[in-house]
Amino acid sequence: MTRKNGVSAITELHTPAFVYDENSILNNLSILSKFRESFGCKILFPLKTFSIADALDVMTPAVNGFSVSSLFEAKLVREFLGYRGIVHITTPGFRPDEIEDISKLCDYISFNSLSQLKRFYHRAATQAKCGIRINPQLSFVEDCRYNPCRKHSKLGVPLDQLCAAWQSKSWFVKKINGILFHTNCESKDINQLLQTVKHIDKTLPELFAKLSWINLGGGYLFNNQDDLAPLAEAVNFIKNKYDVDIFFEPGKAIVGEAGSIVSTVLDIFSSDGKDIAVLDTTVNHMPEIFEYQIRPEVMQESIDGKYEYILAGTTCLAGDLFGEYQFSRPLKTGSRIIFQKVGAYTLVKASMFNGVNLPMIYARTQDGKFELKKQFDYEHFLSKCGGGTYATV
Ligand SMILES: Cc1ncc(COP(=O)(O)O)c(C=O)c1O
Known part of the structure; x- marks a missing residue:
């Protein structure tokens, strides 16, 4: 052409x-570069948002890795990333016939429920770091179709249930190595993320103290560094108290x-x-x-x-x-x-x-x-x- x-x-x-515009994608990712460099917050791009292989290749130097929702997405990422970057997976339903392959391809697995953690932990943990997705039960989204914290949500372990499991000291709860929460949709107010972090910390401080990674999910839109000030506050809040790796995985903000x-x-x-x-x-x-x-x-x-x-x-x-x-x-x-x-x-x-x-x-x-x-x-x-x-x- x-x-x-x-x-x-x-x-x-x-x-x-x-038509996708490479400069626009890279400009949006460059807004996050300070977070990668100064704050040590790792950026993952979620394939569910946009998964054109050549574009993912262009993004690779500007991200720490990718987040995926299935075995196919994990395979796609590894096809061009090789073993250079981080791959994180969460899905409401891991399949027993895929869990070994998934744990070979992915560095981090966030199980969606305590039952899936218990069922698959031993098959997954030899290869991947295992954690869970939590539902902090703090809602910001009005339309319940897009609200991961809606009542009777299928997305993540409700925080009150996790507190109860924590007290029970079940073996699989003690194995939780990290958490993911993704609680918003197209929000321009990253203060809500800071609020969520503080809410979890206040409700279950023993959990944060035990983790080695926290994935803050996506769901926020931003246009410049100033919009991201509350993200800096959230990252500092966590890093000042705990020794953890922090991930952030915005999708629409990067490619929308x-x-x-x-x-x-x-x-x-x-x-x-x-x-x-x-x-x-x-x-x-x-x-x-x-x-x-x-x-x-x-x-x-x-x-x-x-x-x-x-x-x-x-x-x-x-x-x-x-x-x-x-x-x-x-x-x-x-x-x-x-x-x-x-x-x-x-x-x-x-x-x-x-x-x-x-x-x-x-x-x-x-x-x-x-x-x-x-x-x-x-x-x-x-x-x-x-x-x-x-x-x-
Ligand atoms: C776990 C998780 N992470 C990241 C994202 C990306 O969200 P967004 O494109 O709104 O930033 C989603 C979207 O559904 C998600 O479910």
Whole structure:
């Protein structure tokens, strides 16, 4: 692909396309560099947010490792990281047939429950450092679908239950080597993290004193060093009292604004008095749009533009819609529509519903070039449907 810069180049990409910007990712990671260097807080990038292999490779020098949620993600990381960096895993359900492989690939395992810790400890602890995910029972998220500390949460051992287990002195509780908590979602207030740390310390100080690592999870958004002042306070609070390694694993803060979906208008028609523009993408390429009912930012939108359209996805679902948008010039078949700030939880959740192909993947590289990284095709769809080479297995 020839060198192209700026919007005019984006408009020439094959669509639908997912474009990620390496500079944006590296700039966001550089905000955390002080924490790695001066505070000794280790940064892990969570693959659940974004897992394009070449991009993870670009991130590698700026992080201490990655956090994963499954055997496949652990394998993917080790494929390009080798044994250079740290891999941490947590999932609500470890499988008995995977635990050995997982413990070979991962340095840290946070079991989600005391029962899983008890069941798998001996098979995992020869290779990995074992701890648990805790639910500090301190809620900050209103929408319970995204609240890890909701009532009857499935995520982590509730702190009151852990206190009781602690008193019982069960053998497996004594084996806890570290803890993970991830309790927030898109919060811009990192004071909530500091509050959480102090809350756990106050409730179960004997636990902190025994640990060799603490993983603070992700769930926070930040734009600069100033936003991170409470993180510094939380890290100092812990380090002044305890001798532990501290991990922080922000996802959306690193890649959220670094990704765009570029699409093309396939058709325009009127329905009950409104103009519908059908695009060659779908909410299934960015499922959180539908799940959260978010109206994504469109680069070409003009707030007081007099041409209004409902931007619609290309699948059969009536609700496959992005919303109503104004433009200063009329759209036509072939016009480009660019959805911005959709870097996180996009392709990792995308599906081929209706057999619609996945977006091509392009990197906007550090020197401003657009580089094609991946093109999906019928073979991917065929193998997903059980056909092709997999059909004979
Ligand atoms: C354990 C854990 N760590 C990190 C993250 C990343 O969160 P975010 O992308 O909101 O920073 C998540 C997201 O669900 C998570 O569950």
